[in-house]
Amino acid sequence: MTARLEFSSYHFDGHDELCLITGAQHSQTILLIPPLFDEMNRMRRMLIDVMRLLAEREIGSMLPDLPGTNESLFPQELANLVIWREALAALSAGRKPPLKIASFRAGCLIDDFTDGASKWRFSPVKGQSVLRTMMRTRIASDKEAGRSTDMAQITAEARSGSVNLAGNSISSVLFSELEDAVPTPSEQVETVQLESSTRAADAKLPGSALWLRAEPDEDLLLSGAIADNLASWVLQ
Structure with missing residues (x-):
């Protein structure tokens, strides 16, 4: 995977928050909302692999740091779901429509920051x-x-x-x-689960539950399956 990651930022509440970008030149861009808390760390490597694979399929993507997470200077103890939704709204403001949103695990709890956007959810979970x-x-x-x-x-x-x-x-x-908190119901949502899951889904993908591992890890089978599924969803 050779697609280049670009380090960008977005401004929110007096802070510049990090945002990784790939494939900015492509006509289609997906906003990736990461899992929350420690699951974010365990799955970040996989999400970056997905971004590179999407760029190879001529689809751009953005992966923001949420206020109070990773390298953010926003006070962690002040972060909450409302603030994270507001930050995502600030990031997406001015972006070319239509907006496509792919959220992962508890990230699905905050993908309702805008109305009318097509949503893709991976293994959504309740708060x-x-x-x-x-x-x-x-x-x-x-x-x-x-x-x-x-x-x-x-x-x-x-x-x-x-x-x-x-x-x-x-x-x-x-x-x-x-x-x-529960993921907000939407008429424009594609729900994806692992093949090992018994929960209902529009599609089930091979791979392992990285969020259950003790340390951050990769799963190229899962990354490739997610990238393929996202590409099909965006272009359908």
């Missing part, structure tokens, strides 16, 4: 599921450190202020949002 996974990680970490913690205690801590979950500073606002 409550994301929270429970991070709380279980916190409980296991506390146990190793000799502390006894349960979900009720963590929830109470989150109600009174920010809480650290899986290395992320989660504000009480974000915690509350995630408790009820």
